Amino acid sequence: MKRFTCNVALPEMVAQMEREGIQLISSGSGKHFGNCPLCGDTETSMTVNDERQVFDCSLCGKGGKINTFIKHLKDMTHAQVANYFERQKAIDLAREIQEARKRALLDTEVI
Numbered sequence: 001m002k003r004f005t006c007n008v009a010l011p012e013m014v015a016q017m018e019r020e021g022i023q024l025i026s027s028g029s030g031k032h033f034g035n036c037p038l039c040g041d042t043e044t045s046m047t048v049n050d051e052r053q054v055f056d057c058s059l060c061g062k063g064g065k066i067n068t069f070i071k072h073l074k075d076m077t078h079a080q081v082a083n084y085f086e087r088q089k090a091i092d093l094a095r096e097i098q099e100a101r102k103r104a105l106l107d108t109e110v111i
């Protein structure tokens with residue numbers, strides 16, 4: 001059986017979760033807590049470990065890296081998640097270029 005390997009660099013977990021609209025509370029000790037969107041949790045059962053870049057929900061038992069989280073959240077395959085991150089990176093890059101152009105334009109106007 002061919003195993004799918006993800007060649008895409010995974011985005012930072014907390015930043016990605018916030019991007020998906022998930023509210024997280026920082027514990028101040030390298031951990032974040034939030035309501036797990038995968039099981040409709042309202043008791044703040046989800047823990048995000050910043051250092052290890054893994055999440056864990058004590059209610060539904062789901063856990064893993066950010067690609068696993070997105071896979072469950074959006075009901076995607078691992079390949080679709082990889083595409084999703086690639087597309088997001090491309091959008092971010094396009095935005096950065098646009099902003100750099102804007103700044104460059106402003107700089108020339110000052111001169």
Ligand SMILES: [Zn+2]
Pocket residue numbers: 036037038039040041045057058059060061062
């Ligand atoms: Zn859960």
